Amino acid sequence: MGRALVWLRRDLRRGDNPALQAALEAGLQPVPVYIHEAPADGAPSGAAGTWWLHHSLAALDQDLRQHGSRLLLRRGDPAVELLQLARALGAGHVFWNRRYEPVLQARDRILERDLRATGLGVETFPGNLLREPWRLLKADGTAYRVFTPYWKALQREGVTAGASTPPDLAGGELPPVASLPLAELGLLPGIPWDAAFPAHWQPGESGAWQALARFLAEALPDYPRDRDRPDLPGTSRLSPHLHFGEISSRQLWLTLEQWGQEQVQAGNLAAMEAFRRQLAWRDFAHQLLHHFPHTASEPLDGRFRAFPWATDYAEALRRWQQGRTGIPIVDAGMRELWHSGWMHNRVRMIAASLLTKNLRIPWQEGAAWFLDTLVDADLANNSLGWQWVAGCGADAAPYFRIFNPVRQGGRFDPDGAYVRRWVPELGRLPARWIHCPWEAPAQVLAQAGIEAGRDYPLPLVDLAASRSRALAAWDAIRGTARD
DNA sequence: TGAAATGTTGGGGCG
């Protein structure tokens, strides 16, 4: 029986894994391998995501061992490691699922060519998107830049099935080859800032399906109503599982379809569509980064190259990062992020709006912080999200859509439960004042045991005044050329 | 996936 190396990256699962499946269908024994690389431009490796990766790899190895295989771990240059492993194992083939970050795509094409030149059979397969970025274009052959037409096209074209039963891999012993112990990849932090993470997450394929089961049973029917509520468990929390490919977007799409057919209640179809729409945003972000590679660091809208951002913002940025802006819902979000490696999407938008509009700090600063601290940190999603809020991206909110965190708090955290959870020093403040403690009468503050500026910071900016300054800054560039 | 200012409408209190 011949062997095929199956090089795993953002597809840390057995189910719906095209490269793994192809090896089995070709009658080859798959040998799963993960290679830890030095971070490249296309793959910034944030600290929180690296924590997740460690546990995801551990889960995958355990799962593979229960199904007749195991995960080989290596460190270094894939070009060197894959060739060396193939020789040591007598494997004639290398299979992998494609990635779409521009830098990695270019690198992988060269790698594919070089490995082929050594006589290996190299095949690559669709990665973890609903459709590959070049498979859904406008009629004129260019990429979509507006979400709604993209979403309509995706619904029209549909998604190819991929939810196969996870295969069994029993296929005989492997020759002894060097595989590093997981701990030697050095993925866990030296300082234990990750202490609370395990209480919030279960990385790995089975953890992903458990999260999905909970979501289907408890949250999906009310998803259109509750998905914007950070105080309720209304979202799927699948983003880190999706990022590492522990579950595929195609599997989710199909599972949703089955769920929609089983659940005949009115409204469930709308819920299914609402969640699929979020999956489509993920694909939209990836195809956008693929077609506009510079948008990970530069605005898509060229006018913003001349935007008058604030200077000397180091202290304000630090307070934003630490959740000490004095704006409760923003501080709650930033503390949720630091504590759990995740932040509710609605709060991400509010926190990002405060940073880019009220504080006028360049969106790249916020994007870098999120990439480092989110367990679901994803270059494409993150770049799209920040540019969307900053007003300089594809299908972005018009610049003048500036979030008012007090108003947003009242709408989406009406009782203040979310703020109280993450900003406990405001715990005794009545809901009337929970999102604007600076407006609370002295007596109310005293009764809640809060001295403004001592127990909780005064607001870093005046919301109304900074809003006006942001609009004035927009005035300075709005008439200039987009390219 | 906005907020604030401005405009419109309609019910109710009251002289």
Next chain:
DNA sequence: ACGCCCCAACATTTC
């Protein structure tokens, strides 16, 4: 019964 005012609720416009 009527006009007037107030104001909440909603709609529209503007940034």
